[in-house]
Amino acid sequence: MAGTSGSPAEGAPPGDASDTSSADNAKTTKWRMDLLLIFGMVLIACLFLVIRHVSRESAIKNEKSDSLVVTAEVNGKVWGSWSLDENHVIEIDTDYGHNELTIRDGAAYMTDADCPDKYCMQMGKAMRTGDNIVCLPHKLVIGIASPPASDAGGSSDLDIDTVAR
Numbered sequence: 001m002a003g004t005s006g007s008p009a010e011g012a013p014p015g016d017a018s019d020t021s022s023a024d025n026a027k028t029t030k031w032r033m034d035l036l037l038i039f040g041m042v043l044i045a046c047l048f049l050v051i052r053h054v055s056r057e058s059a060i061k062n063e064k065s066d067s068l069v070v071t072a073e074v075n076g077k078v079w080g081s082w083s084l085d086e087n088h089v090i091e092i093d094t095d096y097g098h099n100e101l102t103i104r105d106g107a108a109y110m111t112d113a114d115c116p117d118k119y120c121m122q123m124g125k126a127m128r129t130g131d132n133i134v135c136l137p138h139k140l141v142i143g144i145a146s147p148p149a150s151d152a153g154g155s156s157d158l159d160i161d162t163v164a165r
């Protein structure tokens with residue numbers, strides 16, 4: 001009787017031990033699950049950050065190219081203006097000479113000129129507010145500006161004046 005009553009009591013500790021070991025197992029698997037979950041969350045967070053960064057960058061780009069205008073001034077007077085996000089090839093023929101301005105893929109650049117120094121053709125691409133291309137012999141200034149509607153700040157005009165000096 002004592003043995004039978006003892007056997008359950010004896011059986012209890014192994015049962016307990018197995019219980020704790022299984023609980024340990026459950027704990028470690030839970031730990032692993034937690035780690036996996038945390039890892040996954042970090043990964044997702046990183047992904048989100050990257051996506052947000054990229055989409056924000058492209059949004060800024062779109063905003064810029066949408067709102068910018070290419071202007072040509074000859075001898076201080078506006079000769080013409082064109083949207084920077086449309087492709088154009090503009091022949092600028094004035095009393096001072098001939099220039100060919102190309103606007104393509106959100107950038108404006110001089111593709112031909114009959115000025116003696118050809119400096120304007122080496123000035124590269126203008127694509128941001130304040131950028132400009134100057135052809136001194138032809139008194140020609142190509143500038144990038146915000147559209148007149150949003151000219152309240154007037155800072156873009158100031159930029160052009162200071163750079164074109």
Ligand SMILES: [Zn+2]
Pocket residue numbers: 113115117118119120121134135136137138
């Ligand atoms: Zn030139």
